[in-house]
Amino acid sequence: MxxxxxxxxxxxxxxxxxxxxxxxxxxxxxxxxxxxxxxxxxxxxxxxxxxxxxxxxxxxxxxNPAADIEAGQRSGARLIIPGSPEWPTQLDQLGRSRPLGLWVHGNADLRFSCLRSVAVVGARAATSYGSHTAAEFGVGLSESGWTVVSGGAFGVDGAAHKGALAAGAPTVVVLACGVDVCYPSAHEPLFAEIKEKGVLISECPPGVHPTRARFLIRNRLIAALSRGTVVVEAALRSGALNTATHALSLNRHLGAVPGPITSAMSAGCHRLLRERKAVCITSPEDMIDLVGVLGDDLAPQIRAPAVPRDRLNEPTKRVLDAVPSRGGAGPASIAVAAGMSLDATLSALGGLAAAGYIERIPKGWRLRKQTASYRKAPDSTALEPPPAPEPDPAEVPPPPDDFPDPEDVPPA
Amino acid sequence: MxxxxxxxxxxxxxxxxxxxxxxxxxxxxxxxxxxxxxxxxxxxxxxxxxxxxxxxxxxxxxxNPAADIEAGQRSGARLIIPGSPEWPTQLDQLGRSRPLGLWVHGNADLRFSCLRSVAVVGARAATSYGSHTAAEFGVGLSESGWTVVSGGAFGVDGAAHKGALAAGAPTVVVLACGVDVCYPSAHEPLFAEIKEKGVLISECPPGVHPTRARFLIRNRLIAALSRGTVVVEAALRSGALNTATHALSLNRHLGAVPGPITSAMSAGCHRLLRERKAVCITSPEDMIDLVGVLGDDLAPQIRAPAVPRDRLNEPTKRVLDAVPSRGGAGPASIAVAAGMSLDATLSALGGLAAAGYIERIPKGWRLRKQTASYRKAPDSTALEPPPAPEPDPAEVPPPPDDFPDPEDVPPA
Structure with a gap:
């Protein structure tokens, strides 16, 4: 080796x-x-x-192979080669660049840990947003029974590993140096904890120090070990994008977490999204939905909040829109404003009054106070007393195709 | 009407x-x-x-149509119908829902203004990130000769219009009420300025107040007038997503600006990206690239920053990686570490020394100080004195396919 x-x-x-x-x-x-x-x-x-x-x-x-094996054993690591029971067979997809062997250090079983695993990668110089997101993904994936694979570096990698440990799950660190070399050295306590619950692995013999080339070559192992890779934060020039390229060339799933367009640390993620190489991932559930087994690991459909008004039928909504919030209007003028017949309007007015949306006053009908107060932009509340019926385009229910009526969903 | x-x-x-x-x-x-x-x-x-x-x-x-026309003329608006010279013919794609006529108020020509136009839409309750982005897009699109079309609401709409005005360009406001009604009323100074440089339009007769239904119906005009729509910020329940649906059903381009996954105001944008309905847009140039004429309006390829090291050839880089930053190493041990022949190593060492990357000391060769100090994560600098040759995976040049050597580009 x-x-x-x-x-x-x-x-x-x-x-x-x-x-x-x-x-x-x-x-x-x-x-x-x-x-x-x-x-x-x-x-x-x-x-x-x-x-x-x-x-x-x-x-x-x-x-001096004998010295290497002895050094490995002294540090507590084991050497596995293709054919070993612990060998993760998904590495065979690397073909000619499959590692000749792997040094493994830690109590977890590498092959078993990587059966359901996701690589969480990203910038070393992560922002607080990136670290927070990586930790959330580490916790979320682990709690759903997925192993986090990453590179043990500062920033996103470390936060993802820490998240996994916080959830009490094993996690896999793929190093670019010997498993007995602690790089970065500030991660010594982290690596010690991972040896307890998870594994540190490397294809480098003990004592080898990392080089640029070894980082790039290491990245193919991170991509190959896991079912999919999610890039949490990456600048345009980033080792995480190299891992992403490996994941794509191995036909693994690739996700990218968006961030503010003003952040250079998200520019690499946005390019992956823009070029449609990666799927937009906003939560651990999204990632599990991507890499998981069809049907078993489905992400819950995110629903917009429902408001009581959604349950009204179309003619009733039109009548409600035509009722003024101040003053008051008779049924005839409401019918004209709503573009409906007087009979249908009277019937809708009765229903709306019973449901508490409107009230009768001497001058006719008007909206009841509470229904007139929709949520508004903070500045608008200060600047502008509500005119006539207060419409809020931001709260209008979009077309039924996009947001099925919550009442339509059959109980689980 | x-x-x-x-x-x-x-x-x-x-x-x-x-x-x-x-x-x-x-x-x-x-x-x-x-x-x-x-x-x-x-x-x-x-x-x-x-x-x-x-x-x-x-x-x-x-x-009372005569009174409507008189009221319109009194306020300074004009009525255009299909066939008028100022009628934007792209509205014909709306088919049966094409407006019967449009009230137009302002000095700009509606048809001409919308020839090259982009709809910038989003939440009324925009975050400061959303308002900032919308204003940047307003300025950027206008400076490139594109007209901003929006709904004149608080938040994203208003910021986009203001950005366009700041760039001295006309902008088009599509109202959900009569063009003589100022909704929201706090936008009166904004609308006054737009009447000077751009146009306010509406399919509602003068004096009509906005209702929920009119906002939704208005959105189809925003989508139909412009070549593409970009959603800057949108919650899961947002009128902007309704405009996006209209844009898709009209086969117009659709873009979405990503934001932090922790922001509910970007959740709608992220869903559009995740469902691959929208293209990820991070700058006005991205949007122009999407809606523009092939070849004429190409977004500049965003390049990762180049570092001098990129220009070294592969064997020289390998030798550079094998040179220690402290101590010093003889050519023979460097050759072994780099996995190269002694002759090739000696030739590369000579070149690297001449270029100032390494220096000769009594014990052999080592890196010169300035080349050893790569940019690092802020925390790592504080925590960890650099060990051996300091590799920085975040700065490693990605594979050549992704980042063509900047030197390869022929001068424009």
Whole structure:
């Protein structure tokens, strides 16, 4: 594992074709199997195999696998490889870039934890909005039985892990360094708690420090382990967008949390939404609806609040609209204003009076005080005494297609 | 026009088939043409024609068209009908619900103003974020030569109109009451200024007060007049969503501005995005890109900021990542860490030193101070002294497909 750096696809092909022991033999002998060389040459961008072989040889000479395994065991980590009972088989979809092995540290079972898992990723330099949202998602997903997978970094990653721990659920940290290296070091207490309840994993051998390249390569594991990825906050230039690209290329679900358009930390999310690469996610339920099993994990339909007026039938509403809030009007003029016959108007007026919407005064009919006071914009209340019947376009029920009458819903 | 309330589709069909004078004759005689009755009966939900006719007759008896026209002229408004030079022909797409006529008040030409227009709509009870965004869109759209169409209400509507006026551009207010009625009355100075530079329009005769139904029916005009509608802020129950529905049913473009998921005033926008009914809009340029002419009105591609490191080639970046920030390392150990041959490493080290990225010290090579200090999350700077080469996943350049090298762009 020390011979090639993580994510080396040429090494991945070699090991996939001949197995790790034969690959090691070949590198020691500095001769690759001729069929492999011929196969690699057919690639669109053929790798420089001589350079690869030299690099692998040099690195292998410096490697000490026995010491690595001992260091891992000393720190309490275990090494799993494809075929181990704990190996998450969804990683096989990575093909040639599937990791050769994973170091796992923690009490949870990696494979089992990742069966129903969501990656929550985002900016390290998260705003308070981003951290708050990530924590809410960590709690919400965990409480619904979903494992949070993330990168253990500052900002969104850390907040998501903390949310999961707060809900008492295991969470999976995918590191870009050895599992015995604590990066960032301020997350030492967090990682210690995760080792108790969840797992820290890495494809890097113990003692390896993170590099830029390893962060990018690590991101493919976060995307591949989980059923879907949600980007909570991301600037236009962000590692989280790299994870999002991996999720899309693996045909995993991708969600993005919107934020204020004035926030640079949401610009990456908005671009994903604008390019229709990601689904707009506003709650953990939305994300579960996206990644969950059809029928089982449906998000509850968000309903607009119902007001008593919704229950009136159409002619009655028209009559109610035609009744003045001050003064008073006779049935005939109300009928003209509502565009209805006098009979129908009289019948509606009777019903409205019985329901308490209107009252009879010497001059005719008028609205009762409480029904005339609809919620208004704060400034309008101060500036403007309500004129005639006070209509509030912001509270008008939209067309029936969008907001089915709450009365229509059959009881569950 | 007084006989039927605005948006009466049965009256619309009658006038479309026989013309307004014959329709008036028929109502006066209380007999509809038999072919018309037969045609209406074929509809899926046939209207109650007797009730309609009675209502029209009653209302027509109370109407005084000459007084309406005089009142309009006295207030300074003009009446236009389909066929007038100022009639915006895009309203014809409303079919049976096309208004019979429009009262127009203001110095701008309605038809010309709406040729390139965008409807900016949203909640009356807008947050400061919504008002700010609406004003920015008003200014931005106007400065690019697009007319802002809205409803003149408090909140988003008013802010959008004010933004347009601030940019010195005409703007179109579609009222739900007569053009001589100032609703909301606190907008009197705003409406006065719009009459100077733009227009106020309404399909209601002078003196008519707004009702709930008229607000909803007015919204179809806002959607129909403009090439696209952008919803800035909307609760789940909002008149702006009604305008959005009209825009979709007219096959006009629909955009929605995202906001914090913690804001109830953005929940309606987020639902439009989630259901993929609306495009995510983060700037006036985004909206112009949506509604504009292909090629002419393209939004500038938003680019992530470039950092000098982007310009290095791949092997050089790998070598740079392998150089420690403290201590120092010889070329051989750097070559092993980077997984490259010694020759290639030495050549890259020379280049990096010449470009000022690294420096030679007695113990070998190390990063120069300024290149080691990448931007970090605010908390991380305080908590954690930088370890080894400081990788910053949030600043790592994403894959080339997403962010083409800024150097690749040919000069305009």
């Amino acid at each position: 020390r011979a090639a750096d993580v994510g080396d696809v040429t090494m991945g092909s070699l090991v996939a074709a001949y197995g790790a022991p034969q690959a090691v033999e070949a590198i020691r002998a500095r001769t690759l199997p001729p069929e492999f060389v011929a196969g690699q040459a057919r690639h669109e961008r053929p790798p420089n195999l001589t350079a690869c072989l030299n690099a692998w040889y040099t690195r292998m000479a410096a490697a | 007084r006989a039927a309330d605005v948006g009466d589709v049965t009256m619309g069909s009658l006038v479309a088939a026989y013309g307004a004078p014959q329709a008036v004759e028929a109502i006066r005689a209380r007999t509809l043409p038999p072919e018309f009755v037969a045609g209406q009966a074929r509809h899926e939900r046939p209207p109650n024609l007797t009730a309609c006719l009675n209502a029209w007759y009653t209302r027509m008896a109370a109407a």
